[in-house]
Amino acid sequence: MNLGTKTRAATLSLALAGTLALAACGAANEESDAAEGGTAGGGEAGEQLSGTLVGAGASSQQAAMQGWTAAYSSVQPDVTVNYDPVGSGGGREQFVAGGTDFAGSDAYLDEEELTAAEERCAGDGQVFELPNYIAPIAVVHNVEGVDSLNLPPEVVAGIFAQQITNWNDPAIAEANPDVQLPDLPITPVNRSDESGTTENFAEYLAAAAPDVWTYEVSGDWPVPGGEAGQGTSGVVQAVGAGNGTIGYADPSQAGDLGIAAIGVGEEFVQPTPEAAAAVVENSERVEGRGEYDYAIDIRRDTTESGNYPIVQVSYHIGCVTYDEQETADLVADFMGFVVSEEGQQAAADAAGSAPISDTLREQARTAIDAINAG
CATH class of the missing domain: 3.40.190.10 (Periplasmic binding protein-like II)
Known part of the structure; x- marks a missing residue:
């Protein structure tokens, strides 16, 4: 099992901004x-x-x-x-x-x-x-003319490591033979803040494509360059504002952005709740x-059919x-x-x-x- 080293820059927020207030009423049945x-x-x-x-x-x-x-x-x-x-x-x-x-x-x-x-x-x-x-965790993208996209683990890692830099790269084309890929630079977007979503995403990259993703796993994005957004909403906004952009975010906040299917074993799997639950059930x-x-130590490198390994298990x-x-x-x-x-x-x-x-x-x-x- 690949256990990521967690190094976190802690930032203490003194004001509870963006508070969700609840005044509850009624009784339990x-x-x-x-x-x-x-x-x-x-x-x-x-x-x-x-x-x-x-x-x-x-x-x-x-x-x-x-x-x-x-x-x-x-x-x-x-x-x-x-x-x-x-x-x-x-x-x-x-x-x-x-x-x-x-x-x-x-x-x-x-x-x-x-x-x-x-x-x-x-x-x-x-x-x-x-x-x-x-x-x-969805790999979201905004590439004009491209609605569906298949990405093997090594390709996802190569894109975010900035080793694959153009959308018509042969590695992307091989996984998408029926897609007209543009000659367009890839702009990866990451979280600017220390983030559990980043840590979960980096743990997946390190486990599923260790030869490509050689960075230490943490909640801080390790690759310089590209673009960055504050929080999930910031990443979604930055990806949506560009052309050729790609990022990672909770799919519930993806809006109209494209969402890639990720290579797992012999198939490409969409980030559905069912596929996320399946990989958790197979973890220890x-x-x-x-x-x-x-x-829970999630099986990021699973090849089980119907499992989606880029998943976050968020704790209380x-x-x-x-x-x-x-x-x-x-x-x-x-x-x-x-x-x-x-x-x-x-x-x-x-x-x-x-x-x-x-x-x-x-x-x-x-x-x-x-x-x-x-």
């Missing part, structure tokens, strides 16, 4: 929630909470978070959920520093971050990492972590034990809703994500049931 093994949230049946829950992190989760908070309004009154989509690195940094109650991250904590998070958390310092959002849990840590990271009972109750209740079938469907409707499996839901509920106040 106890009968329907019983099928989930409890309430739709994490609390006891019919328990109503109040307070403010603060999170920050991956911008790729923004659409899903909007879906979660909107649907959560049918579960809890008088609860406000604030989520600042500052990026995975900023979210992890704020959580470790104690500035938020939970983090959203497109990469699990590295060893240094995990140690710091354990020191931040109360009680025995246990941390939960729940893979609550599964979504493919990272060893040597805490009881409630469900970080928090403490098993909090200092305050109110915080523990709010975190448990909201996370309980997020992993419920209703919550996962809300994310799928809003962001095109792949609902987690029953196995992942059961694991998550084990961690959520353990959340307490020390």
Whole structure:
């Protein structure tokens, strides 16, 4: 298994800009929630909470978070959920520093971050990492006259390493015999900020095309030149504004951009939620972590039919034990809703994500049931 080295430049955002506010109203339906093994949230049946829950992190989760908070309004009154989509690195940094109650991250904590998070958390310092959002990362492009595009792993790596520099390159033409490719320079677009999406994409390149992609894997883009955009929206905007541009982004935010099919074994696979879920099911849990840590080591180099390996498993990271009972109750209740079938469907409707499996839901509920106040 190829495990990328995670080196992250942490940037602490002091203002929760772009906040998603939720004033929830209504009550949970106890009968329907019983099928989930409890309430739709994490609390006891019919328990109503109040307070403010603060999170920050991956911008790729923004659409899903909007879906979660909107649907959560049918579960809890008088609860406000604030989520600042500052990026995975900023979210992890704020959580470790104690500035938020939970983090959203497109990469699990590295060893240094995990140690710091354990020191931040109360009680025995246990941390939960729940893979609550599964979504493919699309290779998006804007090439006039080209609607469909097949890209083998080595070609994807060559383009973003700036070794393949023109759209009529023979390596691209070989994979697209029926496409009229223009004599046009390729302009790769990457994230300008430290990003879990970048790290997931780089892990794929390193695993699937190691002879081409020889850079150290991290959340910071390693190749100079090209263009860069802030956040997922910045990449999408930059790709859309050019001709001959190519980038990587959550497909739910791709808009009218072309989306490439990626070579996996003998076929080319589109970044569908089903194909993303399939590769996660064929992956394994990272060893040597805490009881409630469900970080996954994704099989980026898979050749299994119907698997799409450029996938991000975005985590919610928090403490098993909090200092305050109110915080523990709010975190448990909201996370309980997020992993419920209703919550996962809300994310799928809003962001095109792949609902987690029953196995992942059961694991998550084990961690959520353990959340307490020390």
